[in-house]
Structure formats: C-alpha cells, structure tokens
Amino acid sequence: MFLNKLKLNNFRNYESCEVAFPGNKILLVGKNAQGKTNLLEAMHYLATLSSFRAGNDSELIKWGEEYCLIEADVSKYGVDIELKILINPPKQKVLKINGLKKSSFSAFLGNLLIVNFSVSDLLLLRGSPSDRRRWLDDAISQVYPAYKERLNKYNRVKTQRNNLLKDFKGNINLSSNQEKLLQVLDEQLSVAGSNIVHLRSKYLKEIQQKAYEKHKNISLSDEELKIIYQSATTGDFRAAEDAIPKPEELLERFQEMFKQKQIEEIARGQTVIGPHRDDVGFMINGKNAVSFASQGQQRTVVLALKLSEIDLIEEIVRESPVLLLDDVLAELDDQRQEFLLKSIKETTQTIITTTSISAFSDEYLRDKKIYKIDSGSVIGGLINEKAYL
Numbered sequence: 001m002f003l004n005k006l007k008l009n010n011f012r013n014y015e016s017c018e019v020a021f022p023g024n025k026i027l028l029v030g031k032n033a034q035g036k037t038n039l040l041e042a043m044h045y046l047a048t049l050s051s052f053r054a055g056n057d058s059e060l061i062k063w064g065e066e067y068c069l070i071e072a073d074v075s076k077y078g079v080d081i082e083l084k085i086l087i088n089p090p091k092q093k094v095l096k097i098n099g100l101k102k103s104s105f106s107a108f109l110g111n112l113l114i115v116n117f118s119v120s121d122l123l124l125l126r127g128s129p130s131d132r133r134r135w136l137d138d139a140i141s142q143v144y145p146a147y148k149e150r151l152n153k154y155n156r157v158k159t160q161r162n163n164l165l166k167d168f169k170g171n172i173n174l175s176s177n178q179e180k181l182l183q184v185l186d187e188q189l190s191v192a193g194s195n196i197v198h199l200r201s202k203y204l205k206e207i208q209q210k211a212y213e214k215h216k217n218i219s220l221s222d223e224e225l226k227i228i229y230q231s232a233t234t235g236d237f238r239a240a241e242d243a244i245p246k247p248e249e250l251l252e253r254f255q256e257m258f259k260q261k262q263i264e265e266i267a268r269g270q271t272v273i274g275p276h277r278d279d280v281g282f283m284i285n286g287k288n289a290v291s292f293a294s295q296g297q298q299r300t301v302v303l304a305l306k307l308s309e310i311d312l313i314e315e316i317v318r319e320s321p322v323l324l325l326d327d328v329l330a331e332l333d334d335q336r337q338e339f340l341l342k343s344i345k346e347t348t349q350t351i352i353t354t355t356s357i358s359a360f361s362d363e364y365l366r367d368k369k370i371y372k373i374d375s376g377s378v379i380g381g382l383i384n385e386k387a388y389l
C-alpha cells in the first residue's frame with residue numbers, strides 16, 4: 001500500500017500544500033514546530049478518522065479558518081484510490097472515495113492503513129489508560145473498520161445515559177418511567193460495550209503472539225512479555241492464556257454489573273463501568289512493566305508492539321501498511337534502532353521525520369527521498385543534498 005500524494009487546505013499550520021511521495025523511503029527534515037508531525041497527523045486521520053493528539057476535529061483547522069480539507073491519492077492492491085475528507089464543524093465531516101460520498105465511517109476506513117510510531121508512543125506504558133485505549137482503538141479500527149462505528153455508538157449511548165443519570169439528581173427511588181428509560185439505555189450500552197471488549201480481546205490475543213517473539217528477539221533475553229486487558233466490568237483477560245470471551249458472556253457480565261452499580265451511578269450521575277474505563281497492562285516475567293521495567297525495557301515493549309501491528313495488518317489485509325516514524329529513531333539506542341530498521345521491509349513505504357539529517361549516514365540517505373519542511377510548507381521538490389538542509 002502506498003500514499004502517493006497528500007493535499008491539505010487549512011490543516012493545522014498548512015494553508016495549502018500538495019506533496020507527492022514517490023518511492024518507498026521518505027525523509028521529512030525540519031526544525032521544531034515547522035509542521036512535520038502535522039503532516040503525519042493528516043495521514044493518520046485519513047487512516048483512522050481520528051487524530052492522535054487533538055481532542056476534537058476543530059483543533060485540526062488552521063486558526064482563524066472555518067474548514068479544512070485532507071486529500072490523498074493512495075494505491076491498494078495496485079489500484080489507485082482518491083480519498084477526501086472535509087471537516088467543517090458543527091456539520092458532520094464529509095468523506096469521499098473517488099468522488100463518491102460515503103455515509104459511514106466503516107465504508108471509508110481501510111483504504112489507507114498506517115502504523116504510526118512517534119516519540120510519545122515510547123511513553124505508552126508510562127502514559128494514562130486513555131492513551132493506551134486510544135492506541136488500541138486506532139489499531140483495531142484499521143483492521144476491523146466496523147469497530148469504529150461500534151465505538152461511536154457506545155460513546156453516544158453513554159452520553160445519553162450520563163445525562164439521564166444526572167437528571168435523577170441523586171434520587172435512587174426511580175419512577176417506573178425512569179426505570180424503563182434506564183433499562184433501555186443499559187441494554188444498548190451492554191450490547192455495544194460487550195462487542196468492544198470482545199474485539200479488543202481478539203486484537204490483543206493476536207498482538208500477544210507476535211509481540212512475545214519480537215520482544216524476546218529485541219531484548220536478546222528470555223524475558224517473557226504478556227499482555228492483559230484490564231476491565232473492572234468484565235474481569236481481566238490474559239491474552240497469552242485465556243480464550244477470547246464471547247460477546248454473549250460479556251453481555252451477561254455487563255448486565256450484572258449495571259445492577260450492582262446502580263446506586264453508585266445514580267449518586268455520581270455518571271456511568272462508572274464499561275470499556276471507557278478499561279486499560280491494557282504489560283507484564284515482563286510476571287511483573288508489571290509499568291511500575292518495574294526500566295525505561296529501556298519499556299521502549300522494547302513498545303517497539304515489539306509497533307512491529308507486531310505491521311505484521312498483523314499484513315496478515316489480515318495482505319498489504320503492507322505505510323509506516324510513519326515521527327522523531328523516533330533519535331530516541332532509540334543503536335541496538336533497538338538497528339532492529340527496527342532491519343525489520344522494515346524494503347517494499348514498506350516508510351515516512352520518517354527528523355530535525356537533524358546529520359544523524360543519518362550518507363549510505364542510509366542514498367536511496368531516500370528528502371523533503372524540507374519549513375513554516376507550514378514543503379519546500380520545493382526533493383532535496384538530496386545535506387548542505388542545503
């Protein structure tokens with residue numbers, strides 16, 4: 001799979017920009033705050049319909065403007081596809097493939113697949129549960145496009161349910177009408193929630209098998225990586241050992257928990273259980289890597305996860321994703337950097353950002369296409385002379 005061209009209007013600090021990505025290995029060079037990550041964010045948005053850093057879509061629009069456009073020419077299975085996204089809040093975003101409007105996210109997703117590996121990913125284990133949920137949700141949406149819709153449905157019903165719980169004003173003696181309303185929302189939330197937990201467990205089981213081996217290879221040791229989906233609602237799922245829980249089993253558990261938590265939820269005026277509270281845990285030789293592993297060990301876990309994401313996409317979709325490496329190489333030590341670069345296939349389109357080209361050897365640069373990014377523009381064509389940068 002290739003991203004052949006990207007065109008932006010009013011996206012972050014880009015007023016208007018069109019850039020072609022010929023070849024498999026692209027390097028984006030620029031000083032801090034010039035727009036390197038913004039370019040990758042646009043690519044990530046095309047692949048997941050969400051940003052890895054914006055809280056909402058309006059943040060993506062250039063300050064002072066009302067809309068933004070993200071367009072791309074991609075090729076998948078050798079077929080050229082034009083993708084277009086118009087973000088114009090408060091209207092719904094418009095999604096088009098080859099000029100035809102798509103009414104659902106799932107009809108749009110899956111045409112560009114990417115694996116994004118940035119400096120902030122290296123902090124995945126140290127980050128918050130919401131960072132880990134975002135990683136997981138983005139990764140799953142690409143390989144199972146229907147997942148994104150389920151997640152949106154879940155979030156919509158949760159908001160309605162929170163509003164209803166707030167309306168009760170802490171009074172646990174519900175009228176029969178209130179009880180009926182709550183029951184309807186409980187049922188809808190349980191169905192959406194159990195589907196989400198089912199797919200998260202399925203994905204983590206697949207990642208576990210791949211990441212376990214990679215982790216051993218990178219760490220050059222017998223360290224055993226085990227991933228756990230941690231849920232106060234449905235219980236922990238140990239991806240290495242447990243069978244993937246069926247949606248029907250999870251549904252029962254949701255319903256039980258809603259009963260158990262009803263008084264607390266009314267008192268707090270919010271939904272306190274469900275996948276929006278869940279987390280992913282990582283164990284190395286049976287110990288929690290978040291609290292015990294060194295920074296280097298944590299980086300090894302993230303590197304193993306990212307390389308596994310690539311393999312999993314290749315296995316499910318039978319196409320290599322586009323790999324985005326945002327400033328990450330400079331943060332890895334020589335051994336991990338070498339492992340990463342060796343693991344990337346020649347045919348995998350890889351887009352790398354860096355602030356300093358001097359970190360790369362002439363030999364490495366020889367077959368790369370290099371662009372300079374400066375104040376929201378991609379400077380004139382390809383620049384392959386170090387001196388010019």
Ligand SMILES: Nc1ncnc2c1ncn2[C@@H]1O[C@H](COP(=O)(O)OP(=O)(O)OP(=O)(O)O)[C@@H](O)[C@H]1O
Nearest residue numbers: 012013032033034035036037038059060061062063
């Ligand atoms: N909505 C927006 N409108 C206009 N400018 C924006 C918007 N959002 C972010 N920016 C600006 O975009 C600039 C470039 O951001 P970006 O994160 O892409 O930089 P970068 O080249 O990746 O830098 P670094 O090397 O520090 O990671 C920042 O100065 C930021 O203030």
Ligand SMILES: [Mg+2]
Nearest residue numbers: 036037326327
């Ligand atoms: Mg950046």
